[in-house]
Amino acid sequence: MTVAHRFLEFCSDHLAKVNAAGLTTAIRKVSGSSLSRKINLNGQLVTNFCSLNYMGYGDDERVISAMLENVQKYGTGLASSRTVLDSEQHCLFEDELALFKRSSGCKLINTGYNASYGIMEILCKSPNSFGVRSGLPRAHVFYDALVHASIRESLGNNQINSTAYKHLNYDNLEDRISKNKEDEITKFIVTDSIFSMHGGIADVKKLLEIAKKYDALLILDNAHSDGIYGREGRGIAEMQGITSEEDLKYIFNAGTLSKTFSQMGGFITLPKDFSDVVPLSHYGYIFSVALPTFQVATLRTVLAMIIGEDGDRRRRKLHDTSEFLRHTLKEKGFDIGNSVSHIAPVMVGDEGVCKRAEHSLVEKGIFVKAIHWPAVKKGGALLRLALTANHDFEDVEHLTESLVRVRDKLRF
Template sequence: MDFTAEITKLKEEKRFRRLPLIEARQGPYVKINGKWLLNLSSNDYLGLSEKLSQKEILEEIKDFPIGAGAARLLSGNHLLYQRLEEKLGNLYQKKALVFSSGYHANVGIISALAGRRDVVFADKLVHASIIDGLRLSGATYFRYPHGNIEALADLLKSRRFRYKRAFIITESIFSMDGDKSPLEELIKLKRTYQAFLILDEAHAVGVYGQQGLGLAEEYGLINEIDLLLGTFGKALGGYGAFVIASEEVIDLLINKARSFIFTTALPPFILAVNLKAISLLPDLKEARSQLRKLSSWFRKNLGLSGDTPIVPIVLGDNEKALAASAKLFEAGFFVPAIRPPTVPPGTARLRVSLTSQMSEENLFSFLRLVEK
């Protein structure tokens, strides 16, 4: 079986990728090919992946084995899962369920809850894992223009009541554009059209809200979200994902989400990391404030509004994005070019990701280079 033609096409279209080898990490810097670079591609928004003490965590799990050894519905549901889900439940005042990754969660949630008699309305720019979940579900789905509430309202009005159940799916902070979802308007629509609202808070947990619970907490809307998804692998510095929903929904996911049922449980060490991060989350107000101030300053210097740490510099052409990335690498900045299929054709970009470990001083020379 020959795949040469496909690889050749990817190279011709400037879409071929290779894995960068990160030789070392220290604060906001990474070492690649022996060169230290400011890492502007990390989602470790609060720097927790380095701040969490491995020694303390290893002490916590001294009575646990290295691996879980089985799926959670068999013998893999160890005590740290219970502690973590109870902690999450107390914070969000709902039930919680931990998944092995954000991808596992989105694919499993949608395919478990939606079926052939249902309809799903998803923002055009939702994550690939959500799109894959839609395809697996067998439900009819429509992808409305990004952030366009009027278009969504028209779709709901014309299509919703042809189906048994309706779902609206969006991200709170969009992973490639760094803009916010209009949550209040979405909640009004879900009430009007009796829809179930799923909110992916992967890039908002840790960064937004009084306790760092996400954009829904920031707006005082957690109770209005039917299902909220968060991840441990970004601002929380760990690995895995969690779902917040009613007890009924959680019970259904345990019994129907294939990506939950048919995968080995997470190792105790990972659960202990996640539990420590969640315990610290409410006390990280200063880091959140610092990150948002830095993000606002950086965006303002690029002529952009907002305060999210994801800052797109859209160049359009794949080759232009690659060239800009290479130039910045030589100047001491690691900003990989983001190209299709990660973003729509014609919108290749540099996706700058800021963290609370950075300062204005770190970023002055980057801004000067971008201005050129």
């Protein structure tokens, strides 16, 4: 048997095992928009609780009109790396994002994943040939055990010295960081500000206190919180009252443009002197075409809406429905872990049962995704409920009542 045949055989065996475990890889396909409150799933209209269109800007008429105008104005793409031909719109948006996160510097990165992956590489990788790290001591990263895969992958692939601390357990973090006796080391604490699968929120105030005590810097992945939390949507740090310039100097951020902004792309905010080096050092920036200009121009419109009254109104609605969802789920006896946000998991455990629950909910006109390994630990399958500002209280009632019926049928 040739290597090509052996490989194909391995692939079909693997797929058979995945299917046998009830983890079919068949992804549901939506015809029409996938980010609306109601979506068309194989001809059936269902209420969508999977979209990360958290603030509802992805199907907002004004945003869509602005985007159409911007395509007319700027064409379909940038068609070059920004190191070859830069764009005014990209630079203006970076300045606005830096201001949004109260940082002195910002760089756009092509996806949220690459922003989180990249910020670790840029700040923490051992001295490399590209120059950005030269002169800085080696890094040691202390990270929440449930931090996003992009960060864990970057730590591993870049061979960055790192230690995990127990999820949201800051005594454990302090224990780990206080035992680190490496000389000439830059310590970083890394966490998601909202955890994507379980909906827990990091105590950034506490983390900042620990960072200061042990002379460390803090890196936040704000993919699920920017735009939604804080008075002006500036994120969890703003919500927790961290607004002084002095405190914000300790915090570096990675963000996405795919969730609250409902488009695509990511960004990192760093002190300007550091972010200015990115075009000289970060291969993902140098050797890849940047986001299309029409998109960046539209993202600027969305950011203005997020900060303003429009964002305020959407935030209030989303917080009210989220509180109602968590309260109702708990009242009905569901285990929602440590969720205190617009993301609420319903813990199921068994992967097969969780998948069956997903199917049963579709029959009741609800689309909720069963999440299983590798997104969560084996045996820790859950139904991930995500609310957006487009959902109403009636949607939440329909969801929770359907969940009760499905739980009674499947006995989880």
